[in-house]
Amino acid sequence: MKKTLLIAAVLGSTVLSAQVNLNKLKTQATTITKTNKVALSEKEVIDGLKEALSKGSSKAGQLASAVGGFNGNSLIHIPFPEDAQKMETKLRTIGMGSQVDKFVNTLNEAAELASKQVGDIFLTAIKNMTVKDGMNILKGNDDAATQYLNSQTYQQLYDKFKPIVVAALKQVEITKYWNPLMTRYNSIPLVDKVNPDLEDYTTKKAIEGLFKLVAQEELKIRKDINSRTSELLKKVFGEADKRK
Numbered sequence: 001m002k003k004t005l006l007i008a009a010v011l012g013s014t015v016l017s018a019q020v021n022l023n024k025l026k027t028q029a030t031t032i033t034k035t036n037k038v039a040l041s042e043k044e045v046i047d048g049l050k051e052a053l054s055k056g057s058s059k060a061g062q063l064a065s066a067v068g069g070f071n072g073n074s075l076i077h078i079p080f081p082e083d084a085q086k087m088e089t090k091l092r093t094i095g096m097g098s099q100v101d102k103f104v105n106t107l108n109e110a111a112e113l114a115s116k117q118v119g120d121i122f123l124t125a126i127k128n129m130t131v132k133d134g135m136n137i138l139k140g141n142d143d144a145a146t147q148y149l150n151s152q153t154y155q156q157l158y159d160k161f162k163p164i165v166v167a168a169l170k171q172v173e174i175t176k177y178w179n180p181l182m183t184r185y186n187s188i189p190l191v192d193k194v195n196p197d198l199e200d201y202t203t204k205k206a207i208e209g210l211f212k213l214v215a216q217e218e219l220k221i222r223k224d225i226n227s228r229t230s231e232l233l234k235k236v237f238g239e240a241d242k243r244k
Contacts, residue, residue, distance in 0.1 A: 040239050046134040048236030050126050053145050055229070056217035057122040063213050064115035064206075070108035075216070076209030078107045081196040087185045096184065103177035107198070110168035111206035114161050118210060121160060125152040138236070142222050146215040157207050165203045174198065 040048075063069055070076055080088040080100065091100050129148070137144040169175075178198065186193045220227040221237060228234045 040236060042131045042134070044232065045138055045236060046129060046131060048232045049134050049137055049145060050129060051230065051233060052218065052221050052237070053126045053129075053149060053214075054123070056145070056214050056221065057118070057126070057149065059217050060210055060213035061115055061118045061122070064118075064210050065112055067112065069115065070111045070206070070209060071105055073209075076212050078104070078111055078202065078205040078209070080104055081198070081201050084194045084196050086192070087181070087194050090188065090191065091181055091185055094184075096181065099177060099181060103174070103181055106169070106172040106174045106177055107202050107205075109172045110165055110174065110202050111209065113168035113171065114164040114203070114206050115210060117160060117164055118157065121153050121156050122149065125149055125156075128152070138239070142219050143215045145218050146211055149214060150211050154207065157210075158203060161203045161206060162199065165206065166199050169199065169202065 063073070064076065070078055080103075088100055091097070126149070133148055137148055140147075182195060185191060221233060225234070228237055
């Protein structure tokens with residue numbers, strides 16, 4: 001009797017052990033399967049982010065360079081130079097509001113013309129993205145890709161934009177509107193004379209506006225599933241959603 005009970009106990013222990021091991025194997029298999037389903041290769045991460053940045057920067061360039069791209073968009077519209085706000089206020093009070101408006105319009109038209117030239121600079125920076133850059137972007141804030149693009153291209157954009165802005169300002173005849181405003185204002189007794197660098201100001205504002213639009217496009221891809229227009233974008237940013 002004792003022998004029979006001992007054998008039964010041993011068999012029961014063996015069966016229980018086998019069941020535990022089997023359950024453990026099933027759990028491991030499930031974990032591995034799930035991991036494989038969501039795992040992204042480094043190449044997929046980089047390719048997906050390059051696609052997102054290419055899409056976002058291209059759209060931003062199109063929006064900014066369109067007629068009214070800056071003038072008609074309150075997000076990026078270039079205002080009267082900040083260091084000459086007193087001048088704008090004073091000129092409007094003496095009845096020169098329409099001339100001020102015409103001047104501001106020409107600044108924005110110049111930025112629209114310059115924005116036609118951004119494509120190559122953005123594409124070069126996107127092609128040079130490293131694996132480390134990609135992983136940081138994937139795990140970063142909602143504008144992480146835009147910030148990467150800014151850090152990699154700002155000086156190049158400025159150097160390329162500046163002469164284009166200079167030419168654009170001439171093309172839209174900025175001096176025809178600016179010089180009379182400045183002359184009239186500086187002739188008013190007791191005012192502080194102003195002469196802001198319009199070329200530098202417009203260049204910086206044009207670039208700033210472009211990156212606002214890129215950030216806007218990036219946010220769409222991160223937040224709106226319908227904006228993920230390829231399987232790769234869906235996979236990469238679907239994984240990014242899970243990491244938040």
